[in-house]
Amino acid sequence: MAQYTRVSGSVGLITLQSPPVNALSAAVRQGIVDLMQRALSEPEVKSVVICGQNGIFCGGADIKEFGGQMSGPPLIPMIHAIEAASKPVVAAIEGIALGGGLELALGCHYRIAHSKARVGLPEVTLGLLPGAGGSQRLPRLIGVPAALDLITTGRHVTAAEALKFGLVDQITDHNTVNVAVKFAQRVADQPLDARRISTYPCLCPSDVAVLFEEVMQRVRRTARGAIAPIACVQAVRAAATLPYNQGMERERELMATLFTSGQARALQYFFFAQRAVGRWSMPSGARWDTSKPRPVHKAAVIGLGTMGRGITVALAQAGFSVVAVETQEKQLMEAKQAISGMLERGAKRRGVAPALDKINYGRNIQSVADVDLVIEAVFEDMALKKKVFQQLSAVCKPSTFLCSNTSGLDIDQLACQTRNPELVVGMHFFAPAHVMKLLEVVYGPKSSPLAVATAMQLGKKIGKVSVAVGNCRGFVGNRMLKPYLEQALFLLEEGATPEFVDQVLEEFGFAMGVFRMSDLSGLDVGWKVRMADGLAMPDPTTGQPTRLRQGRRYSPLGDLLCEQGRFGQKTGRGWYQYDKPGSQVAKPDPWLHSFLDEYRARHALVAHRIDHQEVLERCLYSMINEGFRILEDGIAAGPEDIDVIYVFGYSWPRHHGGPMFYAATVGLNKVLERLEHYYQAHPDVPSLQPCHLLRKLVASGSPPIQKWREVIKKVRSQL
Numbered sequence: 001m002a003q004y005t006r007v008s009g010s011v012g013l014i015t016l017q018s019p020p021v022n023a024l025s026a027a028v029r030q031g032i033v034d035l036m037q038r039a040l041s042e043p044e045v046k047s048v049v050i051c052g053q054n055g056i057f058c059g060g061a062d063i064k065e066f067g068g069q070m071s072g073p074p075l076i077p078m079i080h081a082i083e084a085a086s087k088p089v090v091a092a093i094e095g096i097a098l099g100g101g102l103e104l105a106l107g108c109h110y111r112i113a114h115s116k117a118r119v120g121l122p123e124v125t126l127g128l129l130p131g132a133g134g135s136q137r138l139p140r141l142i143g144v145p146a147a148l149d150l151i152t153t154g155r156h157v158t159a160a161e162a163l164k165f166g167l168v169d170q171i172t173d174h175n176t177v178n179v180a181v182k183f184a185q186r187v188a189d190q191p192l193d194a195r196r197i198s199t200y201p202c203l204c205p206s207d208v209a210v211l212f213e214e215v216m217q218r219v220r221r222t223a224r225g226a227i228a229p230i231a232c233v234q235a236v237r238a239a240a241t242l243p244y245n246q247g248m249e250r251e252r253e254l255m256a257t258l259f260t261s262g263q264a265r266a267l268q269y270f271f272f273a274q275r276a277v278g279r280w281s282m283p284s285g286a287r288w289d290t291s292k293p294r295p296v297h298k299a300a301v302i303g304l305g306t307m308g309r310g311i312t313v314a315l316a317q318a319g320f321s322v323v324a325v326e327t328q329e330k331q332l333m334e335a336k337q338a339i340s341g342m343l344e345r346g347a348k349r350r351g352v353a354p355a356l357d358k359i360n361y362g363r364n365i366q367s368v369a370d371v372d373l374v375i376e377a378v379f380e381d382m383a384l385k386k387k388v389f390q391q392l393s394a395v396c397k398p399s400t401f402l403c404s405n406t407s408g409l410d411i412d413q414l415a416c417q418t419r420n421p422e423l424v425v426g427m428h429f430f431a432p433a434h435v436m437k438l439l440e441v442v443y444g445p446k447s448s449p450l451a452v453a454t455a456m457q458l459g460k461k462i463g464k465v466s467v468a469v470g471n472c473r474g475f476v477g478n479r480m481l482k483p484y485l486e487q488a489l490f491l492l493e494e495g496a497t498p499e500f501v502d503q504v505l506e507e508f509g510f511a512m513g514v515f516r517m518s519d520l521s522g523l524d525v526g527w528k529v530r531m532a533d534g535l536a537m538p539d540p541t542t543g544q545p546t547r548l549r550q551g552r553r554y555s556p557l558g559d560l561l562c563e564q565g566r567f568g569q570k571t572g573r574g575w576y577q578y579d580k581p582g583s584q585v586a587k588p589d590p591w592l593h594s595f596l597d598e599y600r601a602r603h604a605l606v607a608h609r610i611d612h613q614e615v616l617e618r619c620l621y622s623m624i625n626e627g628f629r630i631l632e633d634g635i636a637a638g639p640e641d642i643d644v645i646y647v648f649g650y651s652w653p654r655h656h657g658g659p660m661f662y663a664a665t666v667g668l669n670k671v672l673e674r675l676e677h678y679y680q681a682h683p684d685v686p687s688l689q690p691c692h693l694l695r696k697l698v699a700s701g702s703p704p705i706q707k708w709r710e711v712i713k714k715v716r717s718q719l
């Protein structure tokens with residue numbers, strides 16, 4: 001919807017009204033079309049201002065409309081009509097002008113922005129391109145290099161940067177609508193021919209062909225299979241090489257392909273999934289909207305290893321007072337230096353002062369007595385963590401929330417060490433903790449909704465996408481990773497090479513295949529965990545064969561490499577070889593290939609030809625199957641939680657939506673059928689056995705992902 005008022009006698013003011021972000025829904029577009037006609041037909045009106053209500057200009061096209069039948073006036077002719085208007089039209093940009101919102105502003109003859117406004121063309125992040133003339137007008141206004149940057153990255157720019165580009169005509173610290181109205185009065189009788197961006201020539205640098213080639217190469221490298229960034233480059237190239245009308249035709253063709261693509265559906269699903277995880281719920285019925293968080297002013301971090309340092313930086317940068325505790329003097333000094341360096345570099349990047357004074361360092365746990373929330377980040381060892389929780393419980397105020405940064409240990413066991421187990425939750429950060437967006441907030445059986453709400457709120461304040469999950473070994477992310485890693489090892493045993501498995505996964509869109517990732521993070525990390533679990537050594541008492549542990553198939557390949565000191569990049573050898581320890585350039589290692597041959601011969605394994613499809617299906621479907629088990633167990637409330645965890649924490653390619661969305665696009669019956677096939681071939685691998693919920697969903701006709709929660713509820717109620 002949109003509202004019309006006449007202000008200062010001669011200015012027609014059109015206000016977009018569609019909370020929360022004044023998206024260009026069918027009703028809003030109809031409103032703009034009708035009210036523009038009205039403003040142009042009223043003789044007293046000499047100029048027009050378009051603004052948005054509640055200090056927000058426009059968040060772009062209404063993404064909710066994309067899935068269904070589009071109705072109402074289309075955007076392109078609406079924007080053309082504004083540009084062709086005989087009276088000056090001024091966009092008064094407050095808050096944001098994004099996507100179609102900025103394209104609307106580009107159709108206006110002038111743009112006035114508030115100094116705190118942000119503008120951008122983020123369509124690429126939704127699998128689209130700026131298809132309402134944005135790809136053609138922006139390069140004509142700000143030049144090809146800047147337009148390519150904005151359109152291919154989708155980044156939002158500040159009003160100051162927009163002014164520098166010439167994207168807006170003026171910025172103001174005052175009431176933007178008032179300033180725009182005065183401006184509109186001033187330009188009321190000025191000629192408009194020079195203000196219609198579609199008539200501008202597209203000014204290109206002399207080496208424009210080289211520029212396009214470079215950008216295309218960069219985009220192909222970083223897009224990891226995403227098609228929208230490539231189409232964005234092609235659309236801008238059309239602006240640079242074709243007359244406006246032909247460029248618009250090219251924009252339309254490219255947009256038509258993107259609009260109906262699976263990638264656009266996945267990215268738009270993911271947009272809403274990211275927001276859905278904030279509306280968390282617990283199996284007890286506690287929810288985000290009925291559980292109030294308690295404010296946290298002062299926090300503490302215990303243990304200043306890699307994770308503790310990152311968490312301290314994240315807290316300090318967000319403005320929290322932090323008590324950072326490390327009992328070892330040498331570690332404390334090193335940590336202090338490292339944290340200061342991280343804060344200084346971050347502040348320099350953001351052009352602010354480093355938050356060094358937000359942190360008080362100490363060696364004594366007593367110094368956390370008065371904090372509101374503690375994040376324990378000591379070594380991943382249950383006995384050690386239990387001891388720390390006992391101490392914290394004795395030292396802290398009774399109301400202090402006690403959180404553990406663990407990647408998979410039992411939160412309940414830690415809660416049991418404290419006086420107030422209801423105030424204990426897990427906060428699983430991902431390394432580097434001040435950079436990675438994901439936070440798993442883990443509730444145990446005793447955790448109160450208050451504690452979950454407070455941890456979720458804290459996560460939001462430090463810029464994380466927080467997902468509330470239940471307590472089980474590995475929580476959601478690492479629990480699903482286990483069958484994926486396991487399949488990758490089995491594939492090596494059966495004839496594949498690390499290079500081939502990685503290549504398939506990287507072609508799918510992962511930033512790194514499983515073996516390159518393992519070399520980067522260090523093979524010894526998992527080895528230590530497997531040793532603690534009694535898995536890494538064959539059991540001499542039972543005489544079990546080495547490829548069978550605890551009753552199921554087990555691959556000792558990783559353990560065997562570790563026994564040889566091959567820990568990955570840090571030792572210069574792992575699944576690959578490196579020029580020297582610490583080097584990042586992975587090269588295939590002939591030694592490893594012979595080692596695999598010998599291993600297969602020793603275990604009488606006959607290598608067979610493993611193709612692309614088998615790698616992808618076994619690695620991904622076994623992981624997805626675990627995802628269904630997680631939903632069945634109530635560890636994640638819905639598929640969106642799993643998908644957000646995987647995209648933000650495990651570099652799952654966003655244009656595939658996340659593992660659960662991917663399963664829905666492949667077809668649940670196909671996933672089920674292939675899992676059955678592989679389970680039959682490998683009956684000693686329980687993770688390949690299709691789980692009950694997957695069967696139930698298929699039996700219910702494979703409903704769309706948005707309806708899975710209903711089936712999940714039924715399955716859980718029957719348990």
Ligand SMILES: CCC/C=C/C(=O)SCCNC(=O)CCNC(=O)[C@H](O)C(C)(C)COP(=O)([O-])OP(=O)([O-])OC[C@H]1O[C@@H](n2cnc3c(N)ncnc32)[C@H](O)[C@@H]1OP(=O)([O-])[O-]
Binds near residue numbers: 021059060101126128
């Ligand atoms: C076809 C021609 C070409 C044009 C293409 C386009 O324009 S493509 C579009 C290009 N535009 C973009 O890509 C911009 C996408 N939006 C954003 O980046 C951010 O939402 C924000 C920066 C506008 C506000 O951030 P913030 O942290 O302050 O708030 P928040 O993020 O929590 O959102 C609040 C609520 O608004 C909802 N909602 C938001 N936008 C839209 C929308 N366009 N539509 C529908 N809904 C939208 C959002 O779902 C949420 O709903 P909930 O969960 O409360 O029910």
